[in-house]
Amino acid sequence: MPKNEGRNRSEEKNRPEEKSLWRKCPACDEIIYDKELKENLWVCPKCQGYFRLNAGERLHMLVEEKSFRETITRPPSFDHLGFPGYAAKTANLSASDAIVAGTASIGKHEVVIAVMDFEFMGGSMGSVVGDKVAMAAEAALKSRRPLIVVSSSGGARMQEGIISLMQMAKASAAIARLDEAGVLFISIMADPTAGGVSASYAMLGDVNIAERGALICFAGPRVIEETIKQKLPDGFQRAEFLEEHGMVDIVSDRKSLKGILIKLLDILDFS
Numbered sequence: 001m002p003k004n005e006g007r008n009r010s011e012e013k014n015r016p017e018e019k020s021l022w023r024k025c026p027a028c029d030e031i032i033y034d035k036e037l038k039e040n041l042w043v044c045p046k047c048q049g050y051f052r053l054n055a056g057e058r059l060h061m062l063v064e065e066k067s068f069r070e071t072i073t074r075p076p077s078f079d080h081l082g083f084p085g086y087a088a089k090t091a092n093l094s095a096s097d098a099i100v101a102g103t104a105s106i107g108k109h110e111v112v113i114a115v116m117d118f119e120f121m122g123g124s125m126g127s128v129v130g131d132k133v134a135m136a137a138e139a140a141l142k143s144r145r146p147l148i149v150v151s152s153s154g155g156a157r158m159q160e161g162i163i164s165l166m167q168m169a170k171a172s173a174a175i176a177r178l179d180e181a182g183v184l185f186i187s188i189m190a191d192p193t194a195g196g197v198s199a200s201y202a203m204l205g206d207v208n209i210a211e212r213g214a215l216i217c218f219a220g221p222r223v224i225e226e227t228i229k230q231k232l233p234d235g236f237q238r239a240e241f242l243e244e245h246g247m248v249d250i251v252s253d254r255k256s257l258k259g260i261l262i263k264l265l266d267i268l269d270f271s
């Protein structure tokens, strides 16, 4: 069983930005000391803007220290379309593909957790992502531990064509089996959660939580505006807008997220 704290060697190798001690805030352009940013859960201390988190950073902020074990792994995606450059690209990126999955503790609760990684090809959902979500649901079903999935994805992975769309059904069916068995599933949507991920497991939580300001949509706002030739309302498809319209249950700021998760587990985890 591989021991992993949400980060593996190939990820380290391919994160040149982590070698820098400073990062630039995408919202206000301030240069911030990396350590300060980490202590502030990757929230800009100047403008309170959110940095997108990779899977390791997300696990760091959500689960108890050193409790994560990457127990759910898959071989790399099979390049069945022979998509130009795809095999080389995935071979050069993290072995975890766009999702890291395993077991961890959150508060006093043992959970199965899968965290998507937007840094891996925009968090796109190919066969490895679909498999690992389904496997995480199966592990939760078998152990009757709550399942937590943190989504951050541009949607289905075009390099895998129709196979990527099939993942929606596979993952949703696995989540449905959890539902029938009465095992808790909490979905957390980070910026952005789009396309086939928003249209499948990300929206199927017993509780759906969105991080403040996150874009959560099927087609993005630009595509919709260009199609309907109309200006969209302010905040359209953002977490708060979805909460107002009953599409998500809770909007959480980043610092409150773990506390909310523990409260929900205290109330709803019967394992």
Ligand SMILES: [Zn+2]
Residues within 6 Å of the ligand: 025, 026, 027, 028, 029, 030, 044, 045, 046, 047, 048, 049
């Ligand atoms: Zn900022």
